Amino acid sequence: KTHPSKTHSDDSMNKRACKIEVPERLTVSHEALVKNGLVDRCVSVPVREATDADILLVHSEEYLEAVKKTPFMTLEDLMEFTQQYGDVYFHPNIYHCAKLAAGAALQLVDNVMTGKVRNGMALVRPPGHHSMRSAANGFCVFNNVSIAAQYAKQKHGVERVLIVDWDVHHGQGVQYCFEDDPSVLYFSWHRYEHQKFWPQLRESDYDCVGKAKGAGFNINVPWNKVGMQNTDYLSVFFHVLLPVAYEFCPDLVLVCAGFDAAIGDPEGEMCATPDIFAHLTHLLMNLADGKVCAVLEGGYNLTSLAQSVCQTFQTLLGDPTPLPVNLDGPSALVLTLKVDCKFLRISAVLYCFHFIKYLSHFSPADLPTFELSTKRIKVVEEEERTEKVEEEKNTEEIVWPDPPKRVSPCVRTAVVLPDGVDCPDGCKRFTDLHPDPLLGKKLDTSGIMQAVLGLVLPLGYQYNPDLVLLVRMPDCRISESVWQQLIGILQGLAQEHTLVLMQVKQFGQLQ
Numbered sequence: 001k002t003h004p005s006k007t008h009s010d011d012s013m014n015k016r017a018c019k020i021e022v023p024e025r026l027t028v029s030h031e032a033l034v035k036n037g038l039v040d041r042c043v044s045v046p047v048r049e050a051t052d053a054d055i056l057l058v059h060s061e062e063y064l065e066a067v068k069k070t071p072f073m074t075l076e077d078l079m080e081f082t083q084q085y086g087d088v089y090f091h092p093n094i095y096h097c098a099k100l101a102a103g104a105a106l107q108l109v110d111n112v113m114t115g116k117v118r119n120g121m122a123l124v125r126p127p128g129h130h131s132m133r134s135a136a137n138g139f140c141v142f143n144n145v146s147i148a149a150q151y152a153k154q155k156h157g158v159e160r161v162l163i164v165d166w167d168v169h170h171g172q173g174v175q176y177c178f179e180d181d182p183s184v185l186y187f188s189w190h191r192y193e194h195q196k197f198w199p200q201l202r203e204s205d206y207d208c209v210g211k212a213k214g215a216g217f218n219i220n221v222p223w224n225k226v227g228m229q230n231t232d233y234l235s236v237f238f239h240v241l242l243p244v245a246y247e248f249c250p251d252l253v254l255v256c257a258g259f260d261a262a263i264g265d266p267e268g269e270m271c272a273t274p275d276i277f278a279h280l281t282h283l284l285m286n287l288a289d290g291k292v293c294a295v296l297e298g299g300y301n302l303t304s305l306a307q308s309v310c311q312t313f314q315t316l317l318g319d320p321t322p323l324p325v326n327l328d329g330p331s332a333l334v335l336t337l338k339v340d341c342k343f344l345r346i347s348a349v350l351y352c353f354h355f356i357k358y359l360s361h362f363s364p365a366d367l368p369t370f371e372l373s374t375k376r377i378k379v380v381e382e383e384e385r386t387e388k389v390e391e392e393k394n395t396e397e398i399v400w401p402d403p404p405k406r407v408s409p410c411v412r413t414a415v416v417l418p419d420g421v422d423c424p425d426g427c428k429r430f431t432d433l434h435p436d437p438l439l440g441k442k443l444d445t446s447g448i449m450q451a452v453l454g455l456v457l458p459l460g461y462q463y464n465p466d467l468v469l470l471v472r473m474p475d476c477r478i479s480e481s482v483w484q485q486l487i488g489i490l491q492g493l494a495q496e497h498t499l500v501l502m503q504v505k506q507f508g509q510l511q
């Protein structure tokens with residue numbers, strides 16, 4: 001996709017697409033996984049081609065028929081065909097590849113939903129989240145993630161799907177597909193720059209929240225500046241995505257895992273380091289019983305891409321997350337988002353979280369009560385980069401450290417019990433994994449999760465401890481599922497060095 005400030009003819013757009021959306025994106029990622037010993041630890045799932053029926057879950061018949069003809073077109077016809085769409089190119093092989101890519105996502109969903117694997121990631125290209133019902137767009141032919149979501153609903157009876165699109169571009173194809181559907185919650189953050197960045201759509205803005213019954217189930221977080229950092233990404237997860245996601249309570253999480261949102265990427269121009277994806281992945285793995293299917297989307301700096309892919313895989317494999325780094329400034333995570341904070345207005349239909357409501361009416365001018373954030377935002381505004389600084393930044397080479405080495409301990413959990421107490425039954429994992437009434441029904445419960453996400457977690461990340469100590473008293477009224485969530489979420493800190501003290505009245509109570 002092209003930067004709007006550079007003027008490209010259609011022809012040069014296609015050339016640019018060919019230059020950055022390259023096969024090496026996959027080979028380099030795969031090599032990095034091999035080198036880090038991660039491939040051996042994964043179950044490899046065979047790919048299949050998506051069938052017509054799969055593709056028609058999302059796309060129109062006319063469009064499918066048109067794409068089917070591309071392998072037999074002359075070069076001239078292909079060029080002509082390509083030109084009716086935006087920023088996409090058709091190679092004679094692309095129909096076959098597109099079917100494989102969509103099929104790969106479906107295989108992953110099948111394996112996760114039937115419990116054969118806990119989670120997974122499909123390494124595919126080209127990406128899919130821009131393609132629409134009847135049109136290819138932005139390097140994308142079929143919208144794999146959308147197909148996968150429909151498929152999971154139809155084939156596996158999944159009731160609620162959360163799609164998290166952390167790619168730096170807006171997945172407008174996914175938004176269009178589900179904007180009136182309350183069973184799919186679509187979240188996307190994206191470089192926006194007040195509609196100057198591709199795909200330059202009004203409907204990528206914060207106030208597009210879905211339509212009809214789907215109102216409130218579409219969340220756009222448009223970044224109006226480049227250079228977003230780890231803090232910004234975590235803030236949005238803590239204060240925007242996760243509170244809503246917990247209330248939504250998905251049965252399956254699909255991730256449009258684009259790593260053009262990472263540092264060094266020529267499209268995104270953001271500054272978040274690859275290790276942040278370990279944390280984002282970990283936070284999502286606490287949802288939907290851990291059923292997370294990630295599908296590769298963008299990511300055009302091969303170094304940053306490969307590092308980010310490895311970070312994501314390693315977390316999916318269950319290794320402790322690395323210590324968070326580059327979380328700048330005091331309280332940066334607590335209340336402030338460096339975006340123009342007026343991005344979120346969600347219909348009250350679903351979201352009653354105070355914090356989100358607060359955000360929706362938020363503008364730096366009327367924030368007298370939150371001194372810290374007021375200051376912070378003023379600072380940010382004063383920092384507005386001049387054109388000159390931007391230009392300098394573009395010419396200088398961006399460097400970042402290698403992500404920290406991750407540990408994968410062979411014993412993850414130990415239990416300490418008094419003499420005479422049998423261990424085996426007592427130390428099995430919490431059985432009641434289904435967080436169904438997690439939020440909503442009991443007010444005190446939702447208050448706890450809200451406090452955890454909005455306060456404990458941001459403070460924890462800011463403080464960056466080496467050990468997390470959790471104490472549970474006998475009469476605490478936290479339900480098992482919330483307790484489970486608490487432990488899961490807090491394990492993102494201190495490289496999972498977590499000590500839990502549970503005081504029980506009688507050992508019979510220990511489950």
Ligand SMILES: *[C@@H]1O[C@H](CO)[C@@H](O)[C@H](O)[C@H]1NC(C)=O
Binds near residue numbers: 145
């Ligand atoms: C999505 O569909 C495209 C065709 O647009 C395909 O080539 C690609 O591999 C798929 N991507 C994903 C994320 O499955």
Ligand SMILES: *[C@@H]1O[C@H](CO)[C@@H](O)[C@H](O)[C@H]1NC(C)=O
Binds near residue numbers: 265300
């Ligand atoms: C990726 O980033 C590195 C480090 O800044 C740089 O050397 C390399 O040229 C970048 N590659 C691309 C494709 O931007």
Ligand SMILES: [Zn+2]
Binds near residue numbers: 167169258297298299
């Ligand atoms: Zn992208």
